Amino acid sequence: MAGDDTIPHHAVVVIGGGQAGLSISHYLKAEKLDHVVLEKDTAMGAWTKQRWDNFCLVTPNWQCQLPGHPYDGPEPDGFMRKDEIITYLEAFRHKVGAPLHEGVSVKRVKARAGGGFEVITSTGTITADQVVATSGGYHTPIIPRFAERLPKSIRQIHSEQYRNADSLPAGEVLVVGSGQSGAQIAEDLHLAGRKVHLAVGDAPRCARFYRGKDVVTWLAEMGYYDMPVERHPLREGVRDNTNHYVTGRDGGRDIDLRRFALEGMRLYGLLDALDGTTLTFSPTLKAALNEADRVYNGINAAIDKHIAETGIDAPPPSVYAPVWEPEDEPRTLDLEAAGITSIIWCIGFQPDFRWLDAPVFNGAGHPQHHRGITQVPGVYFLGLPWLHTWGSGRFSGIDRDARYVAERITELAAGTAPGLKAAS
Template sequence: MTEHRTAVVIGAGQAGLSMSWHLTQRGVDHVVLERDTVAHEWIDGRWDNFTLVTPNWQCVLPGYAYDGDDPDGFMTRDLVYDFVRRYADSFDAPVREHVAVHSLRQRLGGGYHLETSAGAMTADQVVVAVGGYHLPSIPPLAERISPEVAQIHSSEYRNGAALPDGSVLVVGTGQSGAQIAEDLHLEGRQVHLVAGSAPRVARFYRGRDCVAWLQDMGVYDVSIADHAGGLAKRESTNHYVTGRDGGRDIDLRAFALEGMRLYGRLTDVDATGILRIAPTLEQSLDAADAVADGIKNDIDAYIDAAGIDAPTEPRYTPVWRPDVEPTELNLAAAGITSVVWAVGFRRDYRWVKVGVFDGEGRPAHVRGVTGAEGLCFLGLPWQNTWGSGRFAAVARDAEYLAEHLASISSREPAGV
């Protein structure tokens, strides 16, 4: 007989486990299906020197919070992995590891049918908690780069020693790209960095971590429905900064002074393998600085309005500007033997055979609730607020979904 559950949660990262905690508290019969192992992405998809960019005090999951001796610090990759694993153990989460979901469909009469690597299942309710970053994105132009040059995605990067000797090209300056470029730079590698449009933020300002100021200002509580950027915020790039060595700014201009080579946007690779570069470097650097400065303006306004006694400090002054905008890059001439593509991920929900997606493959939802009764998503970037895809607000999102599912759970189960 086909196994039936009241609820099935797909994914055993912090989002899926948060959902499981709430279901457990409500006594809801459920199981968490994980294609790999609990929290595996924190180990499998991060480099050796990875740290969170949000302070430890923001690591609060339902019924569980960071309780170490460094609340203002930033957990390393291994510590984050241990944190999430211990969370699963804390309430004996009903996780089935190494069970992949191949397809999810609606059933006639209600509920859902799942085809998994361990057989078929049915459920009244399903929560898809697999995040929004699934397939590594590498642009097609990468195929025109010489096969003598090693190419990896940022999710595969571990450390500089694992790359061939020689200079390294990093493409992208989101959080991963900027931090990987720093990691290689600190290892003494010659780094060439293609800068994108990612904004930056200062680590500390006026005596506190900027995250702490923004938390007090309520920035992390603004819902996407009330945000000036609207639904477009779901596609925005996060600010680059680092939690490494206690936390600091990532200043690409300072890296340039220290020998890192910076470039504008990569536009093409010609038939001879020469990279064509748009002259956008100065514009990108200025735009990133403007965002960081704007955040400081908001913090200043908050401090003044609240009458807070906080130290003052001078504003950032650019320490470097490009004398000329490079328009091409010859990998061989520059001694570049490897490329790290840090240009993001693509969504992959092809296995969800339910009509709840928009024209670009994004789940159509309001706070994770879709138009298909009993089907929800959790852990999406900007699902409701800035912190939805991170530790900061996944607990709140999970509670909301648990309450929503409870409101419909009194109906007759779908059966087997």
Template sequence: MKTHYIPVVIVGGSQAGLAASYCLQQRGIEHIVFERNTVANAWRDMRWNTFCLVTPNWQCTLPGFSYTEEYGGSDPDGFMLRDEIISYIEAYRAYFNPPLHEHTPVHSVTSHEAGFEVLAGDQRYLAADVIVATGAYHLPKLPGLSADLPTHVLQLHSSTYKDPAQLPPGDVLVVGSGQSGCQIAEDLHLAGRRVHLALGSAPRAPRRHRGRDVTAWLVDMGHYDITVDDHPQGEAVRHKTNHYMTGRDGGRDIDLRRFALEGMQLHGRLQAVTEDQIEFDDTMLANLDAADASAERIKQEIDKWIAANDIHAPDAEPWFACHQPEGGNSCISLGFDEPQNLAAVIWATGFTSDYPWLEVAAFDEKQQIDHWRGGSRQVDGLWVLGLPWMVTWGSGRFSGVGRDAQYVATRISERNHQPQASSL
């Protein structure tokens, strides 16, 4: 096996890996990017057909390639659909032509006197620095109760759901009320399916307030510049559930009360699966109230900002609860011959991180890469990009990954990398 010497190896070829590549290229640092599948693979294969961004397109600011300027996007206040997101990332690749090797899995990264030994594809590489840019969403997370469901009920994780036609006739249960769960429940509801939604403690955010998208207000308020170090919750914020809203059809609130008024069945947390039924606890109303209270708090903070800065803005339209669904414990019958039988369950229950190829002592007690601002606390020369709340709220999104990539590239440059020829 031939050995190649390369200053920096980047693992992962989506927006985080490409952002890192661009920043290194600008500094004249030789590197290589390995992608197990193809560019933007997770966007292509792990999102449903009507998926769209929940942040406006103008927040898409990959290094050297903003949505409005270099990309030439014509709808800055809109929300890119899945296929448009893929096109944006593919256009970024074409914009600067990174040294990207697709369909080249990284089998192992181990310590070496040169820094790291990387086995990728059928080749061996020695590198001084390695950037892990594979994101945080690797393995679908399913609760143990999923094993107790009868075989006639189709089970899908949110990463494999595509559209309502994929499911057999009958009722559909969506478990999880974070962004994916609420948006998939909406997708099914708008298609005329009878939907059950098991609510967790995910908060809700308003889409617009006082004449502007809430995102624009929060940018002005400096919300997206708050770092983990300055956040009241500290590093615990990395595990906080995102607020749910949608960019669908130009962007709007997701009002679960209205969905319930229109026939969607809301439940508390999944509690048990018996031979005859699925049982839920009585937390539905409390979770619904807490989500709505979260949205109201965001509006109140914006109102304070408007008043403090003497900004002229339209008056707010008062929010009211359009419906109060019945609370208490609830259940769904599992009888196959019931008039409204349960046909499918979609688990919007998140992911776990998985780095079986990263064979260095870089992990904390939760088996997450232990880092500060993307630099490993334990392994010199190991870096990470694209994780949620890596530095700020935008670290795992188009709005912040570029800033993080610039920082990491600068730190790598300070380690005295010099442009050099290689055997690649």
């Protein structure tokens, strides 16, 4: 489809300049397909602006398999720290050489009457035959409304704003949420000597190492990371699951909230409400800890089965036994009496695709697609959690997803997509 001569036109507009946007650009360039990548901030800015100082990967470096850019450093079984990740990604950016435009935010994408799409940006309007949303699914930080009523003397930040323990005012800290970010931030503060209160959610956990190998290595050998969402027991429901908490810090180890409690961290159940300066919690702590341990032992049991069935020579099995049990379910916390001066909200993000005017979303605002292909010809998603497999939102699976989406884009552009008419 030809655009208005007065409006810039591209065969494909890619919206988002993170690893997903650059990955699809890699394949579009290989197909010599005209495209542009628009990034509202700086390319892969989330890695420099939304990660704390001691952040590191929770999966081994060998899983970093961006298109044409596998990890080739000296520690394939190690876990890159923030500065090393940025170096790895900068090398990828340079290698791809994408037609990237930074500082350009997309305000609206809508279908054109004559075919294709109009893309309204902060720097003007362009048109496209096809569009790919590669901005991920973590857009709007979740903070409960009652947080507005907390005393102004208490500093509140979201996990994306946390940098280090010294950046917080002196005093005790409440971390709300125990997913990957919450558990690791709580550990970071705990190791820095801060008194931490942690509101524990329903996140599962897993071992770092078991029977002589990293658990990720075992799961890769067992084919877990190649399982498509359609074959997962939860089907599409797995996209709403909270990630297991574990860490790659200091060479990798388990995160055991029970051990933190033994060492002085104060644990609570789900945060429920606020009354004055007193927070109330649901009596869910014991159940949450028990369920996290059940998942932990269940993953290890699956590895035991794999070892037995394949006859692998490995160290003997083991079962985690709790090192601490809560004596009761703490139901309240007076922030002023406890000396809490900071709260870190680690309860995730909501997607925000309001800029995309297309019938491709469910009632919760989440994209509906199959492997990133929507029911609207020419509209695609890439880089979402469980877009196709566990690795879809990570360095490990984006290559396969980007290649697949690029093939569909090329087919549509050439008029060979099954059941679809190419834009003209």
